Amino acid sequence: MTAWELAQGVAASSRDDARGPARVRWTSMAGVFVHPYRAYRRLHERHGDTLRVALPSGRRLWLTRDPALIRRALVEEHARLIRPRAVVEDIFAVTVGANIVASNGARWRRKRREGEDHLRATEAGPQLAALEGCARELIADARAQVERARGALDLLPVVERFAATVALRVVAGLPLARTDARFERLGEALALMMRETQRLADVRKRAFLFAAAPRLGARYEARRVRRLRRAVEVVAEVEPDPVRRELLLAAYENPSTTLAWALCFLARRPELITELRAEARAAALLRGPLDLAQLDRLPLANAVARETARLRPPIAYLIREARDELSLGPGLELRAGDQVLIIPWVVHTDPARWPAPERFDPARFLDPDGERGPLLSFGVGPRSCVGARFALRVLTLAIASVALALEWSASPGARAPSPSGRFPWSEKVRCPVRARLAEL
Ligand code: HEM
Numbered sequence: 288m289t290a291w292e293l294a295q296g297v298a299a300s301s302r303d304d305a306r307g308p309a310r311v312r313w314t315s316m317a318g319v320f321v322h323p324y325r326a327y328r329r330l331h332e333r334h335g336d337t338l339r340v341a342l343p344s345g346r347r348l349w350l351t352r353d354p355a356l357i358r359r360a361l362v363e364e365h366a367r368l369i370r371p372r373a374v375v376e377d378i379f380a381v382t383v384g385a386n387i388v389a390s391n392g393a394r395w396r397r398k399r400r401e402g403e404d405h406l407r408a409t410e411a412g413p414q415l416a417a418l419e420g421c422a423r424e425l426i427a428d429a430r431a432q433v434e435r436a437r438g439a440l441d442l443l444p445v446v447e448r449f450a451a452t453v454a455l456r457v458v459a460g461l462p463l464a465r466t467d468a469r470f471e472r473l474g475e476a477l478a479l480m481m482r483e484t485q486r487l488a489d490v491r492k493r494a495f496l497f498a499a500a501p502r503l504g505a506r507y508e509a510r511r512v513r514r515l516r517r518a519v520e521v522v523a524e525v526e527p528d529p530v531r532r533e534l535l536l537a538a539y540e541n542p543s544t545t546l547a548w549a550l551c552f553l554a555r556r557p558e559l560i561t562e563l564r565a566e567a568r569a570a571a572l573l574r575g576p577l578d579l580a581q582l583d584r585l586p587l588a589n590a591v592a593r594e595t596a597r598l599r600p601p602i603a604y605l606i607r608e609a610r611d612e613l614s615l616g617p618g619l620e621l622r623a624g625d626q627v628l629i630i631p632w633v634v635h636t637d638p639a640r641w642p643a644p645e646r647f648d649p650a651r652f653l654d655p656d657g658e659r660g661p662l663l664s665f666g667v668g669p670r671s672c673v674g675a676r677f678a679l680r681v682l683t684l685a686i687a688s689v690a691l692a693l694e695w696s697a698s699p700g701a702r703a704p705s706p707s708g709r710f711p712w713s714e715k716v717r718c719p720v721r722a723r724l725a726e727l
Contacts, residue, residue, distance in 0.1 A: 307617060307618020307619065308334075308335065308337040308338050308339050308349070308351075308618060308619070309334035309335055309337075309338045309339070310338070310339050310340075310341070311330065311334055311338050311339065311340045311341075312340070312341065313340055313341060313342050313343055315330065315340070316330070316340060323603075323630075324603075324630065324632050324633065327350065327630045327633050328630075328632075328633045328636065330350060331350070331352050331633060331637075336351060336352050336353035336356075337349065337350065337351040337352075337353050337356055337619070338350050338351075346624055346625065346626065347621075347622065347625045347626075348625070348626050348627075348628055349615075349619070349621065349625060349626070349627045349628065350628050350629075350630075351627065351628075351629060352629070352630070352633050352634045352637055354634075354640070354660070354661045356615060356616065356619070357629055357634070357661065357663070357667070358667070358668075359615050359616065360607055360615060360627045360629070361605065361607070361629075361666065361667050361668040361670070361671075362667060362668035362669070364613060364615065365668050365669050365670055366391075367609065367610050367611065367613050368607035368608065368609055368610070368613075368627060369391050369607060369608060369610060370388070370389070370606065370607065370608070370670075371606055371607070371608040371626060372608070374606060375388070375389040381487075381512055381515050381516060381519065382480060382484060382515065382519060382536060383529070383532065383533040383536060384529055384533075386398050386529050386530050386533045387399050387402050387530065387533055387673060388533065388537075398530055399673060401530045402530055402533070402534055402673045402674075403673060405458075405530065405531060405534060406458075406534065406673065406674060406676075406677050409457055409458065409677060410579060413460075414457050414460060415577060415578075415579070416576070416577075417456040417457045417460075417462070418453065418457045418577065418680075418681070418684065419573070419576065419577035420452075420456070421449060421452045421453050421456060421457065422573060422577070422684050422685065422688045423573060423688075424449070424452060424465070425445065425449040425452075425685060425688050425689065425692075426573070426688050426689075426691060426692040428445050428448060428449070429442070429445050429689055429692045429693055429722075430692050430693070430724055432444075432445055433693060433722045433723065433724055434724070436722070438721075439698040439701070439719035439720065439721060440695075440719065440720055440721070440722050441717065441718070441719055441720075442547070442550050442689075442695070442718070442720060442722075443547050443716060443717065443718070446543055446546045446547045446550065446685075447474075447478065447543055447547075448465075448474070449543075449546070449685060450538075450539050450540075450542050450543030450546065451470075451473070451474040451477055451478075451539060451543075452465070453538060453539075453542070453681055454477065454535045454536075454538040454539040455470065455473055455474075455535065457538075457681075458531070458534050458535050458538040458677075459525070459526045459531055459532075459534075459535045460531075461525060461526070469525060472521060473521065473522060473525060475521075476518040476519075476521035476522050477518075477522065477536070477539045477540075479514065479515075479518040480515060480518040480519065480522070480536065481539070481540045481543075483511055483514050483515040483518065484515065486511050487508070487511045487512065487515065522535065522536070534673075534674065537674055538674060538677070538678075538681075540601070541601040541602065541678065542678050542681055542682060542685075544599070544601045544716060545592070545595055545596055545599065545601055545678075545682060546682055546685050546686070547716035547718070548595050548598070548599040548716055549591055549592060549595040549682065549686055550686075550689060550695070550718065550720075551697075551716060551718035552591075552594075552595055552598070552647045553591065553686075553690075553695070554695055554696055554697040554718060554720045555647075555696075555697050556647065557694070557695075557696045559587070559591070559649070560690050560694060560695065561694075562587055563587055563588055563591070563686065563687060563690035564690045564691055564725060566584075566585055566586075566587050566588065566687065567585065567588070567687040567688070567690060567691045568691070569584070570584035570585055570687075572585070572684075572687055572688070572691065573688065573691070577684075579680070582680055582683050582684060585683050585684075585687050586653060587649060587653070588682075588683045588684075588686040588687040588690070589652070589679065589683045590649035590650065590651075590652035590653050591649045591686050592679055592682035592683050592686060593649070593652045593662065593664075593679070594647060594648065594649040594651065594652060595647075595682075596662075596664035596665070596682075597635045597641075597662055597664060598632075598635065598636075598645075598647060599632075600631040600632055600635065600663065600664040601664075602631065602664070602666070603630065603631070603632070604628060604629065604630050604631070605628075605629040605631065605663065605666060606626055606627070606628050606629075607626065607627045608624060608625070608626050608627075609621040609622065609623055609624065609625045609626075609627075610623065611623045615627075629663065631663040631664055634660065634661060634663055635660070635662065635663070635664075637660060639660075640659075640660025640661070641658075641659065641660045642658050665678070690725075691725065691727065692724070692725060692727070693722045693723070693724060693725055694722065694723050694724075694725050695720040695721065695722035695723075696720060696721055696722075697718070697719075697720060697721075698719040698720055698721055699721075701718070701719045701720075
């Protein structure tokens with residue numbers, strides 16, 4: 288399935304507004320510092336699918352949840368609307384350098400092709416065998432955790448170890464056993480990177496808090512960057528190739544967060560876990576060597592992965608900056624430096640396009656004619672996620688494997704998993720469960 292197919296519905300459900308968007312003062316955005324997702328959604332509810340915000344810096348921000356405009360911005364005009372230099376230079380320059388995510392033009396095309404070729408190689412041979420090994424270890428790890436647990440259990444460490452094994456063994460192709468000291472060191476470096484990237488992004492977004500004490504802000508930020516660089520050095524020691532290193536990092540963070548959310552959602556739907564187990568058994572999953580055709584026989588596990596990515600898209604925002612003047616339609620004349628901001632969660636929870644949008648309902652992805660809005664969890668267009676197919680494959684396999692291994696449900700009294708309001712979603716997904724071993 289291509290990222291474009293994933294985002295199907297983008298053009299179909301378009302709503303054009305020839306009068307041009309509402310113009311909104313930046314003060315209306317104050318709520319985004321408290322609970323960004325809800326605040327952005329409220330802005331759209333009040334002002335329509337597209338609005339223009341004049342920021343104090345003089346820069347203009349175009350917020351949109353209009354599928355037709357999203358398509359124009361991310362697909363048709365992708366070469367003139369690029370990831371903002373600030374985002375790219377501040378965060379990605381430290382972690383991945385000028386590779387796929389942070390380059391444009393001929394360099395990006397070359398790097399992207401390298402990345403695609405590398406990921407294609409994971410579909411067969413030793414890398415597919417390595418993926419199978421990761422799934423078997425996931426099952427063993429989850430079962431060992433349950434046997435050790437007294438009372439409520441947190442599956443997050445199991446999820447994080449699985450994501451680390453996939454990133455290191457399948458994507459980077461490093462045949463590291465879990466007992467290898469380098470495995471632990473790398474796992475820690477990856478987790479540190481995830482945390483520090485989040486903190487750095489938070490601090491940059493809240494720079495205004497340091498307005499009265501800029502030196503303190505600069506010192507805090509420099510410390511974050513130093514820690515991030517140290518973690519990058521640890522990973523670079525074992526994976527010197529910059530594109531493979533970028534893929535390795537991307538393969539750890541987002542699948543790990545999404546899998547953790549999936550297990551949380553399922554904890555409140557034990558009947559789905561039973562169905563997932565039946566589906567995995569019928570596909571004879573992990574009874575012999577893994578082949579990709581088996582994963583096609585896991586449509587429910589795949590739907591759980593997509594529904595989770597819809598409700599908790601780990602990439603919180605898609606942002607682009609106009610290189611020069613361009614028009615995206617009537618009333619949508621952008622100046623150089625204007626930014627277009629799309630919040631996938633807001634698009635995914637728009638009741639005009641998704642029926643009962645806040646309900647966790649994987650079945651909506653099982654019916655080919657089901658009513659669905661645009662799915663932007665993996666982006667759309669030429670700059671969409673290069674690892675989308677790979678990520679869905681890994682998530683489908685992991686969800687089916689945990690369902691084979693365990694029966695679990697939410698701990699009595701545990702709060703339902705809900706968006707914390709942090710931005711982005713890459714947060715520690717805490718979800719205490721009660722679990723027992725399933726019959727293998
Ligand atoms: C649940 C898992 C994942 C999600 C939800 C996700 C989401 C995304 C999104 C939304 C984008 C586009 C951002 C934008 O338009 O600005 C993106 C780009 C990217 N992703 Fe993923 N991703 C996931 C897993 C992966 C994996 C496993 C890899 C690699 C193995 C990967 C590598 C990349 C790269 C290199 C880009 C930049 C593409 C480019 O600029 O051409 N991602 N991802």
